[in-house]
Every structure is written in structure tokens, then in C-alpha cells.
Amino acid sequence: MRVEILYTGGTLGMVDTPQGLAPGADLEGWLHRLLSGTELDRGVGLVTFDHLIDSANATSEDWQHIVDELWARHDDADAFVVLHGTDTMAYAAAALSYALTGFDKPVVLTGAQYPLGVVGTDAAPNVTGALRAAMAGQSFGVAIFFGHKLLRGTRVTKTSSWAFQGFGSPSVPELARTGAPWQWTAPGPRGCGWDSPRPYRRCDIAVLDLAPGITADRLAAMIDPRPEAVVLRAFGVGNAPSDEPGLVDVIAATIADGVPVVVTSQCHQADVLLGHYEAGWELARAGAIGSEDMTLEAVYAKLVFLLSQGLGAEEVAHWMGTSIAGELTVRS
Ligand code: ASN
Secondary structure (H helix, E strand, O other): OOEEEEEEEOHHHEEOOOOOOEEOOOHHHHHHHHHOOOOOOOOEEEEEEEEEEOHHHOOHHHHHHHHHHHHHOHHHOOEEEEEOOOOOHHHHHHHHHHHOOOOOOOEEEEOOOOOOOOOOOOHHHHHHHHHHHHOOOOOOOEEEEEOOEEEEOOOOEEOOOOOOOOEEOOOOOOOEEOOOOOEEOOOOOOOOOOOOOOOOOOOOEEEEEOOOOOOHHHHHHHOOOOOOEEEEEEEOOOEOOOOOOOHHHHHHHHHHOOOOEEEEEOOOOOOEOOOOOHHHHHHHHHOOEEOEOOOHHHHHHHHHHHHHOOOOHHHHHHHHOOOOOOOOOOOO
């Protein structure tokens, strides 16, 4: 079995500099020492990206670069591991999931909270765990391995800036948990897939958090000029201050201009049901789309994916409610 590792950047391979942590560690030498004498000694290759980044700098063009590199090597390996910064790894995992529904080989993203050169780093368990998951012979598509858990790529969110258990999938069970032996759960429905997706492009999407007391003028100013789409992070099951004069009108006018507005929740674990309360029903009546149990990361990457396919507002609304890669729970 052969696994190809794609190294894109992140804390895992960083070193201290006068300006703070930046890429610069000898990842190749470290990996060699980590795997030498193990059953993985010979079957693992490493591809280092020319421009290693802190994932805070990642854009949808970087997601596309990873997709292209994976396809270019599709026939060279049985499975792939992507070393990525943790800050935006959940966005990247969702983005790769939509773009790679036809890839048919495991892709496991991982990173670390501490650089590989620090005593007690989580780099080694995360990389070896990701390799083990990739080689397990299970078909789960794109996933994140982190802190002893394997999580679905479309369901994952970063839950801690420091804990070694830094990721979770609040709405679905983990795919696997380490141990001797590992405990696996069924991966859940895959979604309908997407044939021959067009490449990711940069999109202008506004992600807005509501807070108590927000006025219509403030909301209007935040989406002027008009973005290509809006993600409105509302309260609870998707409620907004509908008594605030003019606030729902701002959303209605945005939608009337052909801009999709997706309502998500500020809750870590959420199922957005517009219309459960009057305060959310007003948004639904204005034409806003509820995100159901998708994470913010899955919603954002999905909007970039759909806009990159050249879809208009109505088609975007349709696809937001359809599972492409297992990102939402389909209700009968
Ligand atoms: N800033 C880093 C990154 O996302 C954080 C990390 O990897 N732990 O690249």
C-alpha cells in the first residue's frame, strides 16, 4: 500500500522566528525518522508545496491547488494525507469533499497545535494516525484526523485554539476513534456527488454575525456593495431581531437583488429551522435559505463551490438543501 503526503504548511512544520511561528522545519528528515523501522517505512511519499503557508492565508485558490495536486497523483498512491494548518483546515476539508466526490480514494487532512520540534508535540500522533486512517482500507472520502479522532470532512469544525482534541463534528458521530483496535462507525450517507466540477475561484461572500441591538443601517452597511452571497449567523435555530425596524427588509432587498442569503446559527451544534419561531419565519418569508445542520465551514465552502460552478441564486438555493458530499442530514 502506498500513501502520498502533500505538505501545504501549518504549525506542524513551523519554527520560531523573530516575527513568530513560520514554516521552516525539516519535515522530510523528521518524517523519515518517525517512520523508519515501521511498517510505513517504504510506502510513504512526500510532496512539499513550493509556497508553504499559515492556513490563515488560505483562499479558495489554495483549495483548488490541493485538488489539482491530488488528481495529478491519483494513480500513484492508494490513499493521500494532506498536512494543513489547523486554523482553516475544516474549510479546506469541506471544500475538498465537494470537489472530490469522484476521487474514490481516502484523503485525510491533519495538522498540529505544536510544531514537530517541540517536546510533547501532537505532530507525531496526528501524522501517524492520519496515515493509519488512510491505510485502513475504509471508504470514507475526505476526512480530518486530529486528537485521536477521525472526522467527516464535511462535518468538522475547529473547536479549540490550543487543545490536542482541537476538532469535533457536533452533528454526527466520529468516523473512528484510535485504540487497540480502532473503533469505527458507519460513515453515513455520501450525498449525490458532483460530476466534473469546475475549479474553485475566489468569491465575494459576506459572513455576518448578528448581535443583540444590531440596527438595520448597520446590517445594510455591512453588505454594501453587494457581495455574491451572504451567510447570516443568526441566533439559535436561525432567529433574527425581526422587531428591529427595517432589519428584515434589508435581507429581503438583498435577496431581491439576486444575492443568496443563507442563515446559519451561532450555536456550535445547530439545526437551523427557519419558521420555528416568528423571529425566523420573517427571514424565510423574505426568501432566506436555512442551513439545517451544516457547519459554517461546510456552508461557506459549499457557497464557494456552487458559485464557482456558475449557478444563479435559485440553483444555489436548491443545492444548499441537497447533500452533495454528506454535509447535511437528509430528512425524509
Ligand atoms: N496558524 C496555524 C495554521 O493554521 C495554526 C496551526 O496550524 N495550528 O497554519
